[in-house]
Amino acid sequence: MSELNLARRGFLKTGAAAAAALMTSAAAHAGIPASKIQKWDEEYDVVIVGSGFAGMACALKAGRAGLKVLIIEKMSVVGGNSAICGGNVACPVNPVQKAQGIEDSKELFIADCLKDGLGINHTELLATIADRCNDTIQMVVDCGCEFVPNKMLFEAGHSVPRSYEIKAGTGSGYIRPMQAELKKLSNVTIRTRAKFDDFVLDDDGAVVGVTARTGYRFDMKLTNDDRDNKTGKAVTIRAKKGVMLAAGGFSRDIEFRQVQDPRVVPTTDSTNQPGATAGVLIKAMGIGAMPLQLCWLQFLPYCNPREKGFGVSVNFVNHACMDYGIVVDRKTGKRFMDEHAGRKIKSDALFQVIGQDENYPIAIADQEIVDSINPSFVKLPLEMKTVTKFDTLEALADHYKIPKEAFLAEVKKFNEYVKADDDKDFHRILKFNNGLSLKKAPFYGIECCPKIHHTMGGVLINPKAQVISATTGQPIKGLYAGGEITGGVHGASRLGTVAVIDALTFGMIAGEEFAKMA
Numbered sequence: 001m002s003e004l005n006l007a008r009r010g011f012l013k014t015g016a017a018a019a020a021a022l023m024t025s026a027a028a029h030a031g032i033p034a035s036k037i038q039k040w041d042e043e044y045d046v047v048i049v050g051s052g053f054a055g056m057a058c059a060l061k062a063g064r065a066g067l068k069v070l071i072i073e074k075m076s077v078v079g080g081n082s083a084i085c086g087g088n089v090a091c092p093v094n095p096v097q098k099a100q101g102i103e104d105s106k107e108l109f110i111a112d113c114l115k116d117g118l119g120i121n122h123t124e125l126l127a128t129i130a131d132r133c134n135d136t137i138q139m140v141v142d143c144g145c146e147f148v149p150n151k152m153l154f155e156a157g158h159s160v161p162r163s164y165e166i167k168a169g170t171g172s173g174y175i176r177p178m179q180a181e182l183k184k185l186s187n188v189t190i191r192t193r194a195k196f197d198d199f200v201l202d203d204d205g206a207v208v209g210v211t212a213r214t215g216y217r218f219d220m221k222l223t224n225d226d227r228d229n230k231t232g233k234a235v236t237i238r239a240k241k242g243v244m245l246a247a248g249g250f251s252r253d254i255e256f257r258q259v260q261d262p263r264v265v266p267t268t269d270s271t272n273q274p275g276a277t278a279g280v281l282i283k284a285m286g287i288g289a290m291p292l293q294l295c296w297l298q299f300l301p302y303c304n305p306r307e308k309g310f311g312v313s314v315n316f317v318n319h320a321c322m323d324y325g326i327v328v329d330r331k332t333g334k335r336f337m338d339e340h341a342g343r344k345i346k347s348d349a350l351f352q353v354i355g356q357d358e359n360y361p362i363a364i365a366d367q368e369i370v371d372s373i374n375p376s377f378v379k380l381p382l383e384m385k386t387v388t389k390f391d392t393l394e395a396l397a398d399h400y401k402i403p404k405e406a407f408l409a410e411v412k413k414f415n416e417y418v419k420a421d422d423d424k425d426f427h428r429i430l431k432f433n434n435g436l437s438l439k440k441a442p443f444y445g446i447e448c449c450p451k452i453h454h455t456m457g458g459v460l461i462n463p464k465a466q467v468i469s470a471t472t473g474q475p476i477k478g479l480y481a482g483g484e485i486t487g488g489v490h491g492a493s494r495l496g497t498v499a500v501i502d503a504l505t506f507g508m509i510a511g512e513e514f515a516k517m518a
Contacts, residue, residue: 031199031287034208040238044070044189046514047210047239048246049196049280052082053171053500054483054507055246056178057139061511063188065518067241071188072212074195075275079175080248081484082503084273086315087166087173088153089504090497091133096152097162104160106130113498116157116342117491120293125489128463129498129505136505137164144177148374154432155496156322157342161432163497169315169376171500193217195232196280199243199287199479206477207287209238218275223254223266226279241517242478244510245467246503249455249484250278251297257455260295270452271300271310281485284459289479290470292487293457298494299347300453304386304446305360312380316387317448318496319373321363322346324436326414327448329353330362330400333407335414338426344493347450360447362400364411368440378444387446393438396445411438454494457487465510480513482506 045067048055055071056078063069077083092109110126141147145166152161166173182188195216200209213232222228250256251270256278258264270276285291302317303310321327322339327350329336337349353361370378381387390396393411397404417423418437421430458481460468465482466475483503490498 031201031283032211034200034202037200037209037236040209041235042070043238043240044068045239045241046070046244047072047237048244049210050080050246050248050483050485051078051190051192052080052246052248052483053174053503054510055244056175056182057136057504057507058244058246058480058482058511058514059182059188060139060143060178061508062514063182063185065515066187067514067518069188070237071190072194072196073190073192074216075218075273076192078179078190078192079172081272081276082171083175084310085171085500086318086496087168087171087500088155088163088497089137089166089500090155090158090163090495091137091501092130092162094134094137094162094164096150096164097160099150100152102152102160102162104162108159109162112158113490113495116344116493116495118493119491121491122488124463125461128509129489129501132505132509133501136501136508139508140174140178140504143174143181145174153319153497154323156318156340156346157495159429165374169374174504193232196247196283197234198283200236200238201287204477205288207239207243207479209236210243211236220274224256224277225275226253226277226282239478241514242480244465244507244514245280245284245459245479245481245485246483246507247280247485248276249458250281251276251452251455253277256282257297257452260457261297264297264452268452269303269308271303271314272453281458284467284479284481284485287476288469288471289476290460290468291457292460293491294455294487296456296492297452298343298454298456298490299450301343301346301350301448301450303449303451305358305449306386306447307384311386312384313386313446315374315377316365316381317363317446319377320365320369320444321446321448324369324372324433325363325365325438326411327361327363328402328407328410329359330402331359333397333403333405334410335425336361338423338428340428342493342495343453350448350450354449360449362402363446363448364396364438365444366438366440367442369436370444372434372436381446387444390443390445391441393443396443400445415439454490454499455484456490456492456494458485460488461486461506463509464513465506466513480510482510
């Protein structure tokens, strides 16, 4: 039996039981009664847990309304996964689409999301995103966020180009300007190395504050940092208007993620930053928040097996090779999927090819394609030697040990499909390829594989970003949430660029709800 299977069996006997016990304990604990707090150490109108897209958007709206706001972030830097993600953002029915004659609609956006989400998305949340996305884009532009002008990305799984490309090439293109705007507000405080521990509830079950620890030190060696790490000084913080959860997903929580999907072993890599753990989610469920679709874990099909975590190659594989080029099975030299399908479809196809013998498929682009994308997408991968450049397709085939004759025939066939706008093999949408195919040397190749990227499930919210109680079906007073800690928006699998608009929009809405209380 392999080492991975042994590790998996061992975990299922001990780790699953331990994690289940933790969840039972959290449910029994049900927060801290406010009556036990003799004196609050600090008081704010709004306390936000997490400093990514959702947290900063909420702080902007609440802070600009004059409310006293505190963001607590357990890591030593702000931004979480938001700062390192690709950063491109979907926005159906936007002004750039209109100027370019691209026909889109709220209904088409929802239909695209439902297709990849296997129909289990909560459409009222998708409708909210579609209705408010242009307001969201205006909010970040007003902060100084810059998009590539007059450009719409045709992201995988979407029926039409509807995604803005962030100029910075990563989510830092939002986090930095948003943080700079927040620093201008004297009533907003951002505190790093401050870890949320629990909720404080009044006699009616409303959230009126949190307990936290300042001076917290995240421990990379722990598989379960939230629940095993006791560093820092305990403080009680009153939240007079309420608490907003923006703590992200749990892709790096070895114990919790494996309980949800036992196929994921402890060594399964993730694109996420180390702080993506389940502690805040577990505490929210402990006070009655409705859990939703926790077992749906999304893999990102654009990763490189030779680098850890997100790495530097994702944008190149995504926007060069899969948007315009092809991916082939190195054993056969042939394509095996629609490279523009949704992430789940592609990840499932990649896993089938990779199999047990690590037969990593090869993603390919040519110089014309490279010239059409953001230059930074290829620069770093070339420097890090995850992408290799070749003068001929024959040299590329020799390097990756791909059957040359079959491969060259496959490239020729694909080029003909692009010219005819008709992919007879996988019915890929080619009309937005703008004639780009594989014909201009040099050519670029890279191995690709899926890694855990996004946790679909979390707590249930309504269109006002209020967290819903599993007991009453009504909002838990004083508790809001947005982004990856919530479930329902994406269903079983999310489309690329929808997570950014999801987090920013529901963060913005939560902030607007707090602003109404000012």
